[in-house]
Amino acid sequence: MLRRDFLKLSGAFLVAAGLPGLLTACASNGKSSTSKTFPQGVASGDPRPNSVVIWTRALPHLLGQPHSVTAEVALDEAFTSLVLQETFHVSSASDYTLRVVVENLQPDTFYFYRFITASRQVSPTGRTLTAPPLSDAKEIHFAFVSCQDRGHGFYNAYRRMINDDRNQPADQQIRFVLHLGDFIYETNNDPLMAPLDEAFQPIPGGLIDGDGNRREVGAFPNGGKTSDGISYARTLDDYRHLYREYLTDPDLLEARARWPFIHIWDDHEFSDDSWQTEANYESAGTNGSTDEPSQPRKVAANQAWFEYLPVNLLQRGDIDPDLQQTKAFEFAEVRETLNDRVDESNFADNEDNLKAIDTLTIYRSFRFGRWLELAVTDNRSYRSDHPVPEEISGNGSVFVDPRMLLPLELVNQLDAGRTANNGDPDSFIFAGGVQINPRFNRPPGTILGGTQKEWWKALMLRSEARWKVWGNSVPLMRFLVNLSALNTGLPDVVLSTDSWDGYATERNELMAFLVSNGIRDVLSLSGDFHAHFAGVVLSNYDASPPAPAPAMAEFVCGSVSSVSMFAAARQLSERENPTENERLLQSLISYDATRADEPGENRVTNNLNNTLLNGVVAGVAAAQTNALSAIEAAKDLDVNGHLRYADTDGHGYGRVSVAENEVKVKLVTLSSINKESNGADPGIQRTAAFRVPSVMIAGKLEISGPVIEGEPPFP
Structure with a gap:
């Protein structure tokens, strides 16, 4: 097939921005969007000095029917200075996803974009930024x-x-x-991936979002199962199902739009x-x-x-x-x-x-x-x-x-x-x-x-x-x-x-x-x-x-x-009636640092950092003494x-x-991912x-x- 014909069937289009007659075009007077029409929001990607990709998934009123979607790109959030306004047809062949490769853009420039269906449903507004020119010296x-x-x-x-x-x-x-x-995980009931509380124990019933719904991925349309009973994506419908569900997270949607x-x-x-x-x-x-x-x-x-x-x-x-x-x-x-x-x-x-x-x-x-x-x-x-x-x-x-x-x-x-x-x-x-x-x-x-x-x-x-x-x-x-x-x-x-x-x-x-x-x-x-x-x-x-x-x-x-890594290592190392070697390996991952003069719940100490940084002898020293001086004396930087x-x-x-x-480089560690x-x-x-x-x-x-x-x- 010709490239443009193939792209249409794939929900992808290549267009040039800045076409004559569009620079002063008026913004469309669309109604407010609904999450039913654009359930996965909008996104952009692969910024270059003169091009960027914009993306959405736009559902028709009747699933199974193709429909038209207009993409708008502008220099302002009010869409009064349009640089692109073009209509495309999307269908179930691409699961109603639409990507537009927008070319002829200006380097190092913010652009705003949105999508409008023929029934006047308007997507959220996205913001994107082109790359600076090769000669630019900015940080x-x-x-x-x-x-x-x-x-x-x-x-x-x-x-x-x-x-x-x-x-x-x-x-x-x-x-x-x-x-x-x-970006996604192809399994949906792997016990190793179950959410854990602060004591690294599985949370009964899983995580609950702000609307009272359980945070999980629903059953696959088709799916396969491992010998351990773990379900995994097997067909195109299964993988599409995963992206649809992952792309309903509000923080991820806002990041992709920003x-x-x-x-x-x-x-x-x-x-x-x-x-x-x-x-x-x-x-x-x-x-x-x-x-x-x-x-x-x-x-x-x-x-x-x-x-x-x-x-x-x-x-x-x-x-x-x-x-x-x-x-x-x-x-x-x-x-x-x-x-x-x-x-x-x-x-x-x-x-x-x-x-x-x-x-x-x-x-x-x-x-x-x-x-x-x-x-x-x-x-x-x-x-x-x-x-x-x-x-x-x-x-x-x-x-x-x-x-x-x-x-x-x-x-x-x-x-x-x-x-x-x-x-x-x-x-x-x-x-x-x-x-x-x-x-x-x-x-x-x-x-x-x-x-x-x-x-x-x-x-x-x-x-x-x-x-x-x-x-x-x-x-x-x-x-x-x-x-x-x-x-x-x-x-x-x-x-x-x-x-x-x-x-x-x-x-x-x-x-x-x-x-x-x-x-x-x-x-x-x-x-x-x-x-x-x-x-x-x-x-x-x-x-x-x-x-x-x-x-x-x-x-x-x-x-x-x-x-x-630490939580997974602790789970994988758990054994009933562990051998001496298995207990040793467990102590290199974590140990109980509860002090006699501070009774209470077990204080799990992450010893894996120490084992990797300073070697296993330092790991053993930490588990036996919980003393920084012992770690310092035992560490081996040749490891x-x-x-x-x-x-x-x-x-x-x-x-x-x-x-x-x-x-x-700054590495940021969050306080919690459970709420x-x-x-x-x-x-x-x-x-x-x-x-x-x-x-x-x-x-x-x-x-x-x-x-x-x-x-x-x-x-």
């Missing part, structure tokens, strides 16, 4: 967020962000929000811990296989994501059009086919996998003036399988979890594939017994895939912006738990192999590329871990000697509402010495300011502020901070 302010499970908590992060922004001087207000993924968003996905927009078109719900079955080919689900998830989020996948790059690889959604008929063969990029080479992934290409870059280049990557569609296959790691008698707390040496060996041991990999591995090495003939693991990786390298090399910021859905830094220091026979483990710790070969390659090419002033902004972290990404965490070089700074934001800050129970967001000579804000400030527990001076100024990569306001996290 750029933005926020970054991730992980917003609807059932686990309220979206108070957005309310705090809105209220705080209104109190900022105009030149320090947020320009856009970077969403790093897990700022343009830049979106990337992680796993839950499709399937938890997914890679390419494979789901990973089950551990090893009776045949030892964990493969769950899900190509039709991937197509459905891609389509719903494209329909409901304001992304522009037609735009070429701001600095070099040849670098851009984006592609708007194009449906493909696929079957469920096993991804059992891979090519030299570790990409499953069956036709259905390729067709499903090729329905949408979302990695892209943005330029904001002279100082900021923003690259956002797709860390799921091209990644290889997890380094330790679930038929090995899913053995519950050997490992705690299929993709968590796995031995560092085993993970690195299998990730390296045939390049392990300088190209002489072991034929056998020891993992609960001697087994054949399943990665013996495989290429090294990858998160980005071959084509995207070359795009990333070219962008880093060619960009003339002072700061290169990577919107990176999963953390880059190593998170090591040095269990070997306890002398109990347990090995050192990495916290998660679903992050870059599972793909160290490619991480080393990318960091070495930056260092060897003298590419400085690069930052990673990450999500997924449901915790706040700050630190330095090293060129190779296993290099000794020489000592690994620092390659970039990284900041990880806590979740908007999803269960925190995770690159970490500068840990707040593993922090719900909230990050705020970034990019100037010529420094980047400032709906109803427009009021939800309050904050703490903020942690950091400064990263340009290497051009400081002479080396360094992070100053944290400067903490409020109650500091233990220890």
